[in-house]
Amino acid sequence: MKNLKLILAMLAFIFAIGLSFAFMGDTGSGAWINYNGVPTELELDPCQGNGNDCKVVFEDDPNQTEYTVYTDDTLSQTRKSNNPEPYIIP
Numbered sequence: 001m002k003n004l005k006l007i008l009a010m011l012a013f014i015f016a017i018g019l020s021f022a023f024m025g026d027t028g029s030g031a032w033i034n035y036n037g038v039p040t041e042l043e044l045d046p047c048q049g050n051g052n053d054c055k056v057v058f059e060d061d062p063n064q065t066e067y068t069v070y071t072d073d074t075l076s077q078t079r080k081s082n083n084p085e086p087y088i089i090p
Helices: 002-020
Strands: 032-035 038-041 055-058 066-070 087-089
Touching: none
Parallel strands: 055 087
Antiparallel strands: 032 038, 032 066, 055 066
16 A cells, blocks of 8 residues: 555656646747638738738739738737738748
């Protein structure tokens, strides 16, 4: 019984250390677009500055569809940019 208490304490300690490395954190850019009706987060935030609504175009899109960039997944507030032209996303 004495060994069981020691083993359980050691296991709890080991699991606590292991779970501390499992947390990924927030790795998003904070830049969202409405991609075919689905809020989609961009990997990088292309918007810098203020003044114009930030827009992006995907490089491999044959239609060159412009997507407005938003601040969150509710797609309610647009991000601003100094550049009036859409950013090209590779």
